[in-house]
Amino acid sequence: MTAAPAQPFGALQGLRIIDLTQMLAGPYGTMMLADHGAEVIKIEPLTGDMTRAAGPYREDDAEKVLGGYFQSIDRNKQSVCLDLKTEAGRAALKTLVAGADAITENFRAGVMERLGIGYEVLREINPRLVYGALRGFGDHRTGASPYLDWPAFDVVAQAMGGVMAITGPDANTPTKVGPGVGDIVPGMMLAFGVLAAIHHARRTGEGQFVDVSMVDAVLAVCERTVWQHSIQALTPGPEGNHHPFLCPFGMFPAADGFITVAAQQDGFFRILCDAVGAGALLDDHRFATASKRSQNRRALIESLSAFTGRLTKQELIDRLGGRIPFGPVMNIAEIERDPHFAAREMIVEVEQPGGAPIRLAGVPIKMTRTPGGVHARAPLIGEHTRAQLERAGLTAAEIQSLIDSRAAAAGTS
Numbered sequence: 001m002t003a004a005p006a007q008p009f010g011a012l013q014g015l016r017i018i019d020l021t022q023m024l025a026g027p028y029g030t031m032m033l034a035d036h037g038a039e040v041i042k043i044e045p046l047t048g049d050m051t052r053a054a055g056p057y058r059e060d061d062a063e064k065v066l067g068g069y070f071q072s073i074d075r076n077k078q079s080v081c082l083d084l085k086t087e088a089g090r091a092a093l094k095t096l097v098a099g100a101d102a103i104t105e106n107f108r109a110g111v112m113e114r115l116g117i118g119y120e121v122l123r124e125i126n127p128r129l130v131y132g133a134l135r136g137f138g139d140h141r142t143g144a145s146p147y148l149d150w151p152a153f154d155v156v157a158q159a160m161g162g163v164m165a166i167t168g169p170d171a172n173t174p175t176k177v178g179p180g181v182g183d184i185v186p187g188m189m190l191a192f193g194v195l196a197a198i199h200h201a202r203r204t205g206e207g208q209f210v211d212v213s214m215v216d217a218v219l220a221v222c223e224r225t226v227w228q229h230s231i232q233a234l235t236p237g238p239e240g241n242h243h244p245f246l247c248p249f250g251m252f253p254a255a256d257g258f259i260t261v262a263a264q265q266d267g268f269f270r271i272l273c274d275a276v277g278a279g280a281l282l283d284d285h286r287f288a289t290a291s292k293r294s295q296n297r298r299a300l301i302e303s304l305s306a307f308t309g310r311l312t313k314q315e316l317i318d319r320l321g322g323r324i325p326f327g328p329v330m331n332i333a334e335i336e337r338d339p340h341f342a343a344r345e346m347i348v349e350v351e352q353p354g355g356a357p358i359r360l361a362g363v364p365i366k367m368t369r370t371p372g373g374v375h376a377r378a379p380l381i382g383e384h385t386r387a388q389l390e391r392a393g394l395t396a397a398e399i400q401s402l403i404d405s406r407a408a409a410a411g412t413s
Contacts, residue, residue, distance in 0.1 A: 010037020
């Protein structure tokens with residue numbers, strides 16, 4: 001597998017994105033664009049994105065060339081190394097921007113302006129340019145937050161966006177969600193916003209500033225809490241592994257793990273009880289209707305758990321699979337063995353320089369005519385510096401001058 005797709009692919013082929021984002025949030029969004037065929041040119045400092053050094057690496061990877069973190073979210077991209085603190089590096093960036101559909105960045109507010117390459121400068125070079133910014137608390141151009149200058153990472157967005165307040169084993173223990181949803185959800189929204197703005201620019205020739213706040217994005221995911229507070233005057237808290245008003249709707253024990261069911265409807269509830277030998281619950285007046293099951297959900301969860309806990313996950317799969325909304329709680333080892341994920345190509349292999357291929361998460365958005373895919377490993381640092389600057393119009397001598405002056409760096413092409 002080569003560092004860049006040999007042939008264009010995907011619904012977004014023809015889009016050119018200059019990507020200054022780093023860490024997880026921004027790169028996840030531009031990964032989505034790259035997975036569907038956009039040409040994403042990752043601009044890195046001469047030392048590389050911070051995640052390059054984060055690993056993790058295989059034990060036999062003595063060179064530590066590409067770690068799992070970087071490989072996962074920077075596949076399908078190209079790498080150009082520029083020192084944006086130098087005038088020559090900034091000039092090279094402007095040359096790349098002139099032919100791009102969009103530029104993305106997730107620096108703290110004001111960084112690009114202090115470098116002299118903020119939105120107002122770049123739009124003069126390319127009026128149809130879409131400028132996508134992802135920050136903890138947004139940008140003053142769309143709404144000046146009092147926290148504008150605060151730095152943020154995933155855990156901050158989860159805390160202030162409301163998701164931690166409704167996640168946890170009990171009402172007194174707010175809990176961080178496992179995956180970095182405070183990064184990944186804003187990254188997804190950045191990808192959507194950039195695409196929407198490019199659509200507008202291609203119709204009108206008019207670019208614009210796209211602003212995504214990490215905290216706003218997490219709040220949007222917690223939309224239920226907003227209307228609950230407004231309509232019901234509630235301040236929802238953690239509900240453990242069950243729904244706050246639907247029941248049974250959540251996680252239940254098995255003899256060798258856990259399963260999930262969503263059997264709040266009368267028909268599904270009847271099937272569930274019969275299948276796990278809990279027919280007596282059907283005759284209990286406390287659970288006779290969906291409304292009563294909600295009112296008495298603590299008692300129902302406890303009673304039903306006693307029945308599901310006697311059966312293994314496989315026995316519950318055999319009894320409930322396909323009959324009601326149901327699924328076993330699966331870890332990654334089980335996921336890798338499951339035929340669903342194989343059929344859906346959700347575990348894919350990519351080249352790992354110097355060793356056997358590694359596995360990454362696949363592309364979840366499937367298309368019949370223009371399928372996306374993981375067609376290239378993440379780039380080596382500066383792997384495409386020469387090729388992309390030459391494409392932008394610089395001569396070989398000009399590129400070499402940039403490299404010699406340390407305004408740029410080039411790896412192996």
